[in-house]
Amino acid sequence: xxxxxxxxxxxxxxxxxxxxxxxxxxxxxxxxxxxxxxxxxxxxxxxxxxxxxxxxxxxxxxxxxxxxxxxxxxxxx
Amino acid sequence: xxxxxxxxxxxxxxxxxxxxxxxxxxxxxxxxxxxxxxxxxxxxxxxxxxxxxxxxxxxxxxxxxxxxxxxxxxxxxxxxxxxxxxxxxxxxxxxxxxxxxxxxxxxxxxxxxxxxxxxxxxxxxxxxxxxxxxxxxxxxxxxxxxxxxxxxxxxxxxxxxxxxxxxxxxxxxxxxxxxxxxxxxxxxxxxxxxxxxxxxxxxxxxxxxxxxxxxxxxxxx
Numbered sequence: 001x002x003x004x005x006x007x008x009x010x011x012x013x014x015x016x017x018x019x020x021x022x023x024x025x026x027x028x029x030x031x032x033x034x035x036x037x038x039x040x041x042x043x044x045x046x047x048x049x050x051x052x053x054x055x056x057x058x059x060x061x062x063x064x065x066x067x068x069x070x071x072x073x074x075x076x077x
Numbered sequence: 078x079x080x081x082x083x084x085x086x087x088x089x090x091x092x093x094x095x096x097x098x099x100x101x102x103x104x105x106x107x108x109x110x111x112x113x114x115x116x117x118x119x120x121x122x123x124x125x126x127x128x129x130x131x132x133x134x135x136x137x138x139x140x141x142x143x144x145x146x147x148x149x150x151x152x153x154x155x156x157x158x159x160x161x162x163x164x165x166x167x168x169x170x171x172x173x174x175x176x177x178x179x180x181x182x183x184x185x186x187x188x189x190x191x192x193x194x195x196x197x198x199x200x201x202x203x204x205x206x207x208x209x210x211x212x213x214x215x216x217x218x219x220x221x222x223x224x225x226x227x228x229x230x231x232x233x234x235x236x237x238x239x240x241x242x243x244x245x246x247x248x249x250x251x252x253x254x255x256x257x258x259x260x261x262x263x264x265x266x267x268x269x270x271x272x273x274x275x276x277x278x279x280x281x282x283x284x285x286x287x288x289x290x291x292x293x294x295x296x297x298x
Contacts, residue, residue, distance in 0.1 A: 065231035
């Protein structure tokens with residue numbers, strides 16, 4: 001029996017390689033955001049002598065930015 | 078065991094350190110891409126065959142993918158993306174050539190991958206400004222709310238680093254493993270891994286180009 005048109009279109013639109021690219025992009029971007037912000041926090045503490053608050057603040061910023069980035073990438077069609 | 082992969086022939090030019098092997102193999106990759114495209118486009122036939130057929134199939138498949146990712150204005154950036162794919166694909170395979178001399182992939186040097194990623198990132202901003210103007214470009218950092226500007230800026234910095242590190246890490250790891258396998262079992266195992274690396278090189282070129290095309294969507298649509 002032939003599948004309904006809308007089901008067939010959705011299946012033919014699915015591209016596993018593209019999905020893998022997007023998923024790997026999302027995961028790595030999150031990791032990079034956290035890494036960048038941790039580095040910035042450490043440098044901030046070293047420069048201004050604010051240890052550990054620079055690291056704490058920037059780590060939170062990195063985590064939030066990473067999650068925001070993943071949400072944006074997942075929302076892109 | 079001393080690994081050669083990841084070490085470079087370094088010289089100094091204008092006070093900067095330059096990886097000579099990367100320069101040579103980058104030029105080699107560029108020349109191969111130019112020769113293949115010249116061979117494919119000279120004396121084109123209505124019914125393609127040989128190199129023209131292979132390149133047309135590749136270009137058509139990639140352009141369909143770009144159209145899915147970017148939309149109907151994909152032609153504006155198609156040349157940039159196709160060049161990226163062909164260059165990265167060729168570069169990834171150069172390191173698999175069976176010789177000890179100057180044949181490390183240009184993409185196992187972080188300078189190359191970071192250069193490609195930063196150029197792609199700049200292209201994304203260039204096309205955004207070209208298509209929508211400086212006002213919209215500045216405005217998109219403040220979306221959906223003004224407070225998101227810091228997170229958007231962190232993402233903008235993280236994006237090229239992510240693109241570069243993925244490509245660099247995959248190709249370097251593949252070549253290190255090839256060298257280790259060659260030392261452990263010189264005959265069959267490295268050949269299987271070379272076959273797999275050919276596939277990995279193509280997939281990595283595809284992933285880099287696909288992600289850049291997805292990022293370009295906002296700039297072009």
